[in-house]
Amino acid sequence: MNTNKLAAFFAEEQPDFIVYLDFVPGKSSPQRLLAALHDHLEAMEAFDRKLASCLSPGAKVVLTLENAKEGSIFLFIKTALESLDDDALKQGEFKKVVGAYLVKAKAKALDYLNTRQGIGGKHELQQLSSDLRGLAEETKVRQMAGYRSLPPHELAESLAELANPLENLNPGERIGMFSDQGNVLFDKPMPPVPPEAIMAIARERVLGNEVTLILMVRRPDFLGEAQWEFRHQKKKLLAKIADQAWLDRFHAGEISIAPGDALQCRVYEEYTYADDGEVVSEYRVIRRVESVIRHQSFSLVQDE
Secondary structure (H helix, E strand, C coil), rough: CCCCHHHHHHHCCCCCEEEECCCCCCCCCCHHHHHHHHHHHHHHHHHHHHHHHCCCCEEEEEEEEEECCCEEEEEEEEEEEEEEHHHHHHCCCCCHHHHHHHHHHHHHHHHHHHHHHHCHHHHHHHHHHHHHHHHHHHCCCCCCCCCCCCCCCHHHHHHHHHHHHHHCCCCCEEEECCCCCCCECCCCCCCCHHHHHHHHHHHHHHEEEEEEEEEEEEEECCCCCCCCEECCEEEEEEEEECHHHHHHHHHHCCCCCCCCCCCEEEEEEEEEECCCCCEEEEEEEEEEEEEEHHHHHCCCCCCC
């Protein structure tokens, strides 16, 4: 790739990064290559969301297409940070700082993939997770420590999603990412990552359990696309509701939720533990809503 041409593209278009697709005229299948590019870009956006969650659990990230060049295809991509739950991150030029972090982290992860032709082992993933956390800390968007590390099994899942679309590259075809952090080109098929490889990394460190809880509703999700915010044991708790039948009734207006109401529900909780026994991530989903408990039933409960 002509470095002068790349430099001109960055100077003219000023993208956060460029996604590159090279093909063999008259031979490459457009359906196959464009499907691979689509899945690779979706994996990039999903990885960005995980990376942004290391700074703020409520961060929402989308990739936007600013322009494209013909010949070999150059897509000029911007990172749009649409929301952050943490008010502390909404000050100053946080979008610019976080966007630069996401580009650095993606470039590092893609280079890791390209160097190994696979997701690597547990210790390699732990080192990559540590490196990505270091990049998060370099942003200094938080005044205090609080940057989350991606657990190795989450990182392995993201790497697999980035790698698997590149399985069917033919000779002469390339997919890559160009940025001010360096260029990463995949010019040969990437071996697919089997699900059991990811499970082997996570199996010994993930524990799950289903419990019945009463959760005070703080912020419902009226669109059906996000987590609900609850209060439990005087702490904020975020969880998505997977009980689709109940959700359909709620969104249709058949079930009302008023301030101070609570849900009695079956909740699946999952905790990921580091080697030293510390919890590095947690996940929960409401599998079934059993009943709505109205505020009047909690006259002795104070929601602080």
